Amino acid sequence: MQSDFRMRRRVLAALAALPAMPSFAQGRPALLTRAIPSSGEQIPLVGLGSWITFNVGRDPEARAECAEVMRAFFAGGGRLVDSSPMYGSAQDVIGAALDKLRPARLFAADKVWIGSGAQGPAQAEASRRLWRVPRFDLLQVHNLLAWEAHLPMLLQMKKEDRLRYVGITTSEGRRHGEIEKIMASQPIDFVQVSYNPLDREVEQRILPLARERRIGVIVNRPFRQGDLTAALRGKRLPGWAAELGCGSWAQAILKFIVSHPAVSCAIPATSQVAHVRENLLAATGSLPDEALRRRIAQDIERLA
Numbered sequence: 001m002q003s004d005f006r007m008r009r010r011v012l013a014a015l016a017a018l019p020a021m022p023s024f025a026q027g028r029p030a031l032l033t034r035a036i037p038s039s040g041e042q043i044p045l046v047g048l049g050s051w052i053t054f055n056v057g058r059d060p061e062a063r064a065e066c067a068e069v070m071r072a073f074f075a076g077g078g079r080l081v082d083s084s085p086m087y088g089s090a091q092d093v094i095g096a097a098l099d100k101l102r103p104a105r106l107f108a109a110d111k112v113w114i115g116s117g118a119q120g121p122a123q124a125e126a127s128r129r130l131w132r133v134p135r136f137d138l139l140q141v142h143n144l145l146a147w148e149a150h151l152p153m154l155l156q157m158k159k160e161d162r163l164r165y166v167g168i169t170t171s172e173g174r175r176h177g178e179i180e181k182i183m184a185s186q187p188i189d190f191v192q193v194s195y196n197p198l199d200r201e202v203e204q205r206i207l208p209l210a211r212e213r214r215i216g217v218i219v220n221r222p223f224r225q226g227d228l229t230a231a232l233r234g235k236r237l238p239g240w241a242a243e244l245g246c247g248s249w250a251q252a253i254l255k256f257i258v259s260h261p262a263v264s265c266a267i268p269a270t271s272q273v274a275h276v277r278e279n280l281l282a283a284t285g286s287l288p289d290e291a292l293r294r295r296i297a298q299d300i301e302r303l304a
């Protein structure tokens with residue numbers, strides 16, 4: 001009985017890791033999605049980051065450009081937008097754009113980033129007001145700052161239905177040991193880490209642990225903050241790119257990332273409408289299998 005149950009759980013976990021079949025919506029291909037392990041809710045494999053790109057202050061022209069990036073993102077089927085109180089004016093820029101665009105299917109992912117545990121609730125509320133949303137879908141403890149205090153607060157918010165999911169973040173390989181310990185011991189829904197064809201340390205322990213513990217993975221810095229796409233600029237795409245329907249290195253990098261079965265969503269940031277459209281298209285068509293993933297990583301290591 002017990003082993004039947006375990007087998008059922010394993011089969012369900014394996015099915016959940018497969019991207020859902022795309023269909024056509026509003027004349028464009030619907031984006032490939034993957035289930036959030038803790039709930040089964042499907043989210044598109046490509047989201048939108050906001051660090052630096054949306055920190056444009058009060059400049060009306062720059063704010064309007066950010067709103068256009070968000071318009072293209074939602075029109076292309078995107079849902080998950082990621083920000084943080086650390087990103088200057090980005091939260092307010094996102095909130096103003098949301099006010100204007102009123103997207104039907106936003107997945108609002110923000111963070112708590114403050115050294116004092118006592119000030120966590122006030123910061124989360126200030127962020128919510130800047131975003132102009134009734135509640136966040138996901139709040140993450142940014143870079144594990146004061147996580148021992150913030151995590152119980154976020155879990156309590158989730159219990160009271162004031163928040164849907166709870167997570168933790170890191171980037172550029174920092175504090176992976178501590179991330180693993182939290183993943184193994186706390187009931188979190190998401191972990192956010194850096195992962196791309198050149199930064200693959202998470203493949204060793206964090207991504208397998210995420211699958212085992214049924215924790216969703218959000219991938220930051222897919223383009224190494226633009227250094228990776230810049231290093232590949234002008235280099236000819238190998239033959240496999242056409243096979244995967246990739247018209248650019250950015251799409252090849254994103255397809256590499258989101259084809260890992262533990263990954264829920266990659267969150268490239270951009271200030272350009274053309275780039276947001278290009279990035280979303282990585283969540284359409286076919287994804288590489290394990291052999292092709294290895295080949296993509298090797299080619300990018302050689303060329304970048």
Ligand SMILES: NC(=O)c1ccc[n+]([C@@H]2O[C@H](COP(=O)([O-])OP(=O)(O)OC[C@H]3O[C@@H](n4cnc5c(N)ncnc54)[C@H](OP(=O)(O)O)[C@@H]3O)[C@@H](O)[C@H]2O)c1
Pocket residue numbers: 048049050051052053082083142143169170171192219220221222223224225226227229250251267268269270271272275276278279
């Ligand atoms: N610890 C944490 O929690 C943490 C740490 C880092 C990042 N993050 C999150 O992850 C998000 C992504 O990371 P990131 O912003 O550091 O870097 P990234 O997404 O790896 O790179 C962003 C850069 O890539 C360029 N880019 C985007 N699309 C492109 C395309 N199709 N072709 C060529 N270049 C393209 C953008 O330039 P253009 O503007 O010209 O498109 C931008 O300069 C952040 O914005 C943030 O939301 C979280």
